[in-house]
Amino acid sequence: MRDAEIPSKAPLRVVIAEDSGLLREGLARLLADAGLEVVAKVGDGPGLMAAAEQHHPDVAVVDVRMPPGYQDEGLKAAIEVRRRVPNLTVLVLSQYVEERYGAELLDGGAAGVGYLLKDRVADVSDFVAAVRDVASGGTVLDPEVVSQLLSRRRRDQRLAALTPREREVLSLMAEGRSNHAISIALYVTEGAVEKHVKNIFGKLGLAQTGADHRRVLAVLTYLRG
Amino acid sequence: MSAPMALGPNVEPGHDSASPFRPPSFAGLRAAAGFLLSSLPLAIFWFAVLAAPILLGVFLAAVWVVVMGLILAVLSWTGKPQWQTFVHGLALISAPLTLLSVRGAQAERRRIARSLGYQMSSPYRRMLRGSTLDRAHARAEDPAAWRDLAYILLLVPVGATEFASIVAAFVFLVGTITLPAWLFAAFPEGAPLWQEVQIDTLPEALIVAVVALPVSVLAGYLLITGLSQAHIALGRALLGPSRRAQLAERVEELTESRSRVLAATLAERRRIERDLHDGAQQRLVSLAMELGMARKKMATDPVVAWQLIEEAHGEAKRALAEIRDLVRGIHPAVLSDRGLDAAISALADRCPVPVEVDAELDGRPPEAVETTAYFVVAEALANVAKHSGASEARVAVRRVPGDRLVVEVVDDGKGGANPEAGTGLAGLADRLAALDGRLLVESPAGGPTRVRAGLPLGAADGTTRGTP
Numbered sequence: 198m199r200d201a202e203i204p205s206k207a208p209l210r211v212v213i214a215e216d217s218g219l220l221r222e223g224l225a226r227l228l229a230d231a232g233l234e235v236v237a238k239v240g241d242g243p244g245l246m247a248a249a250e251q252h253h254p255d256v257a258v259v260d261v262r263m264p265p266g267y268q269d270e271g272l273k274a275a276i277e278v279r280r281r282v283p284n285l286t287v288l289v290l291s292q293y294v295e296e297r298y299g300a301e302l303l304d305g306g307a308a309g310v311g312y313l314l315k316d317r318v319a320d321v322s323d324f325v326a327a328v329r330d331v332a333s334g335g336t337v338l339d340p341e342v343v344s345q346l347l348s349r350r351r352r353d354q355r356l357a358a359l360t361p362r363e364r365e366v367l368s369l370m371a372e373g374r375s376n377h378a379i380s381i382a383l384y385v386t387e388g389a390v391e392k393h394v395k396n397i398f399g400k401l402g403l404a405q406t407g408a409d410h411r412r413v414l415a416v417l418t419y420l421r422g
Numbered sequence: 423m424s425a426p427m428a429l430g431p432n433v434e435p436g437h438d439s440a441s442p443f444r445p446p447s448f449a450g451l452r453a454a455a456g457f458l459l460s461s462l463p464l465a466i467f468w469f470a471v472l473a474a475p476i477l478l479g480v481f482l483a484a485v486w487v488v489v490m491g492l493i494l495a496v497l498s499w500t501g502k503p504q505w506q507t508f509v510h511g512l513a514l515i516s517a518p519l520t521l522l523s524v525r526g527a528q529a530e531r532r533r534i535a536r537s538l539g540y541q542m543s544s545p546y547r548r549m550l551r552g553s554t555l556d557r558a559h560a561r562a563e564d565p566a567a568w569r570d571l572a573y574i575l576l577l578v579p580v581g582a583t584e585f586a587s588i589v590a591a592f593v594f595l596v597g598t599i600t601l602p603a604w605l606f607a608a609f610p611e612g613a614p615l616w617q618e619v620q621i622d623t624l625p626e627a628l629i630v631a632v633v634a635l636p637v638s639v640l641a642g643y644l645l646i647t648g649l650s651q652a653h654i655a656l657g658r659a660l661l662g663p664s665r666r667a668q669l670a671e672r673v674e675e676l677t678e679s680r681s682r683v684l685a686a687t688l689a690e691r692r693r694i695e696r697d698l699h700d701g702a703q704q705r706l707v708s709l710a711m712e713l714g715m716a717r718k719k720m721a722t723d724p725v726v727a728w729q730l731i732e733e734a735h736g737e738a739k740r741a742l743a744e745i746r747d748l749v750r751g752i753h754p755a756v757l758s759d760r761g762l763d764a765a766i767s768a769l770a771d772r773c774p775v776p777v778e779v780d781a782e783l784d785g786r787p788p789e790a791v792e793t794t795a796y797f798v799v800a801e802a803l804a805n806v807a808k809h810s811g812a813s814e815a816r817v818a819v820r821r822v823p824g825d826r827l828v829v830e831v832v833d834d835g836k837g838g839a840n841p842e843a844g845t846g847l848a849g850l851a852d853r854l855a856a857l858d859g860r861l862l863v864e865s866p867a868g869g870p871t872r873v874r875a876g877l878p879l880g881a882a883d884g885t886t887r888g889t890p
Contacts, residue, residue: 262755268755268758268759269755269759269760292746292749292755293746293749293750293754293755293756295755295756295760295764295768296767296768296771297756297760297764297767297768298756314746315742316739316742316743316746319735319738319739319742320739345768345771345772348771348772349771
């Protein structure tokens with residue numbers, strides 16, 4: 198479970214870009230049920246661009262594979278739409294997650310970016326929380342991407358100095374979770390999490406920062422370095 | 423140490439296993455000189471062995487042709503002539519000759535390989551099992567046996583030339599070294615060197631000897647290497663497979679590799695079917711069942727219904743994960759989207775053993791080459807993770823001269839991988855062979871294991887794709 202969000206008065210406005218009609222309608226229903234307003238549903242990259250420019254939504258939920266090539270059109274469209282429409286946040290969904298794609302997405306700035314396996318939609322409340330996180334400028338990365346990043350840096354001496362518990366905390370931090378959310382996920386107190394986070398930052402030689410999303414950024418920069 | 427094991431055929435027509443030129447060493451020169459000197463005695467030996475069968479064969483063949491010719495002429499007038507008997511008879515008559523020629527030629531091939539370092543593949547047609555007569559017939563019809571005979575007959579003058587040249591070179595060398603000792607005995611008046619110039623004092627004789635020595639050593643060296651190369655050329659022309667035989671062999675290889683690839687494709691389909699059937703399909707069945715039960719229980723027992731829905735939800739997520747893994751095994755999306763470098767990096771990230779990736783490619787290889795190279799790395803890394811006990815591995819991808827792509831996976835594990843035991847590596851060798859590629863597995867007991875695949879880049883469609 199993620200942070201309990203307090204729904205603001207005006208519901209979040211969402212654009213869905215997904216070529217499979219079944220999934221598009223399912224996502225729309227799921228998000229509408231959760232109290233979000235789906236302002237447009239499109240099936241390809243140009244459609245996403247048009248909808249984003251017309252409706253100025255808070256967040257776009259984008260599938261990676263879309264027509265015409267069914268390769269990574271959605272990813273390209275997501276990167277492009279973030280460049281063209283300022284303040285638009287994007288959550289990219291994919292059948293597979295690859296660290297490489299995550300890196301390309303994050304290259305345009307990590308604020309208001311999400312990259313999740315499509316399967317995560319099945320855990321409805323987690324998924325809705327992720328959409329809200331991204332919409333409010335947070336960073337959400339799929340655990341699989343994080344584990345790929347960690348395995349890439351596994352020979353790093355400083356990373357090896359972390360205790361298993363600290364590693365768990367680091368993974369959850371990289372996924373974009375707050376201390377509160379981490380404490381719930383690991384069944385420990387928030388104070389314990391704070392202590393772990395402090396140790397991690399010390400061992401990795403990172404500067405402590407207050408805001409959650411800047412903290413994620415520091416961790417990601419370290420992992421991708 | 424086990425020798426490197428090459429899987430798949432050597433698929434470069436017109437090339438034999440070793441390069442015809444070796445950097446000369448002193449031992450090599452000595453071996454070559456010995457080879458050239460022994461050609462003549464061996465030629466005389468084989469000529470002596472073959473003389474009787476040749477004479478007998480010519481005589482019998484003449485008799486056979488005349489006698490059978492007459493008989494057949496009569497028969498063809500009256501009824502059906504038996505041409506078969508005529509041909510079989512000639513084959514039988516030439517049997518001792520061809521058999522001995524083949525024996526001699528095989529000894530020569532071994533001698534050339536041992537002394538000159540030039541390996542030749544067998545030029546003979548595949549011998550079918552059958553009666554002695556059938557085999558003799560097949561041999562008589564194989565042009566390679568007759569080329570063997572030509573080589574042995576040619577070896578007499580060639581061997582004589584080689585023998586004479588080497589002996590002359592040796593005499594010349596010894597003569598140069600001992601020049602000051604015998605010069606004045608042979609020319610009491612002084613040896614005429616150039617018009618008016620005479621060598622008539624000891625210092626002059628010494629100077630000539632000192633100048634002449636390197637010249638005669640160089641001449642001897644050039645003579646030995648030149649004659650060796652000439653002999654290799656002769657061997658290649660008469661003892662090696664003819665162009666036609668090479669093409670025939672290649673057609674056979676391609677036919678075999680094609681059917682193996684076809685079989686591998688069918689096996690792959692069966693595996694996918696089995697994986698889907700045993701995995702995702704079963705999970706979906708149980709999911710549907712649980713949902714059905716939940717619907718029935720909803721009114722009467724909401725608590726149980728809730729539990730069933732929980733289980734169904736978990737089942738659905740597991741089915742998704744299984745299908746995802748299966749689909750990635752069939753074709754990884756990142757490979758077509760981002761190319762070999764990204765796809766191999768993703769493989770390395772997933773491998774439980776730390777893997778260093780070193781990929782240097784400009785532009786993208788043809789899709790078939792890229793995919794095959796990817797699966798070589800995937801299989802090799804799977805083996806590293808499962809069997810090697812390695813603590814780290816390294817993947818290198820390179821474009822090498824000759825427009826080939828070379829992929830190499832090396833680990834520091836315990837070795838002992840047998841490419842013929844597992845289906846994985848053997849299947850890869852077939853896939854590579856279909857693209858004219860080769861797989862080399864080096865895995866001595868105690869390690870390390872080195873899997874190396876080479877693929878021609880122009881294989882699939884002759885084009886190189888640009889980076890997107």
